[in-house]
Amino acid sequence: MIHREFDIAHAAMCALVSMDSTSRSNATVGPPIEYLVYLNDTYNPSLQQSLDRDHEYWLQLRKNWSDSLRRAFDSLPIAPGLDSLQKDSATNVMSIHTQNRLAR
Numbered sequence: 001m002i003h004r005e006f007d008i009a010h011a012a013m014c015a016l017v018s019m020d021s022t023s024r025s026n027a028t029v030g031p032p033i034e035y036l037v038y039l040n041d042t043y044n045p046s047l048q049q050s051l052d053r054d055h056e057y058w059l060q061l062r063k064n065w066s067d068s069l070r071r072a073f074d075s076l077p078i079a080p081g082l083d084s085l086q087k088d089s090a091t092n093v094m095s096i097h098t099q100n101r102l103a104r
Helices: 008-025 056-074 086-103
Strands: 033-037 047-051
Touching: 008 033, 008 056
Parallel strands: none
Antiparallel strands: 033 047
């Protein structure tokens, strides 16, 4: 997703999206999210920012990314062979889940 022509703002957004994904899968990772930006050939930071859990940008990024992932997932085709199982899948999954719980 990242390429050499990316500007610093888009590269930082990729890092923040990565932090969001990590925080959703690992409870030990989360705000405040701090980032520091150095531009080429500089030794002083050009930007230092901290986003806490309720920061408007952080909330917007999380919501927009999550909504976009859902739309992308919903647009994926069903894997070969699974299309014939799709019509009763909710019932079958519930049945399998219930059977596994009863087996414990």
